[in-house]
Amino acid sequence: KIEPSLDEKRRIFCKDARDIAKEGCGLKSMRSALKAYKVDVKYCQLGCFKEKKGKQFIVRTKTWIENADGDLLFGRGKTELLELIGQTGSLLHASKLMGINYKKAWMHLQALQKNSQEILVSTRQGRSKESGTKLTPRALELMENYSILQKDIEEYANKRFKELFLKGKK
Known part of the structure; x- marks a missing residue:
């Protein structure tokens, strides 16, 4: 289940890893699988996974x-x-x-x-x-x-952010 979500450098976005974990395996099993297969996690804002540190860009939205x-x-x-x-x-x-x-x-x-x-x-x-x-x-x-x-806007903003700023990285 992890393979389709990996980029060419064997990295996965935190949200994608959490979504896979929600589908049934759970966060603990997901952490073990990521460690066993030497998969790095990108953009983990919630602290669910250990993340290989590097320069990060995060999109923020404010809706009123x-x-x-x-x-x-x-x-x-x-x-x-x-x-x-x-x-x-x-x-x-x-x-x-x-x-x-x-x-x-x-x-x-x-x-x-x-x-x-x-x-x-x-x-x-x-x-x-x-x-x-x-x-x-x-x-x-x-x-x-x-x-x-707010949730819909943030999801769209993050999706569009990945398309525009992280081209070829996923």
Whole structure:
């Protein structure tokens, strides 16, 4: 399964090795096979495999969504804020985890709701189990869709990067 993914110098991209490992053999077996067949791994950003060091180029992408007026609707920071609100049930705790003050987090949330023209969180005061800040189904949908979009863009960017900058190396 490894051979088709190797380049002429018997190297494999980390992502390709991980994909093969996911198909059934697992990372541990993949590491053993790569070592046994003396295959080098290229561009391992996750630390899954030992990599022969050399000069590396990595493409990075940043995706955000704006409305027609150029106001930020959704991006990495807003997504992180919503994720942390969902995990902690609190805007205050989410802001502390992000390292920003409560007012800034609150302003981000208000801008997000205003620009998207949707209610993304519901808040209930008190000390019961039902109290706190909860994400609406629409917020969860937006987060999921943004995550899918970001993943698709990064996959395309990496594929295109390999085609343009690593010609003949794979």
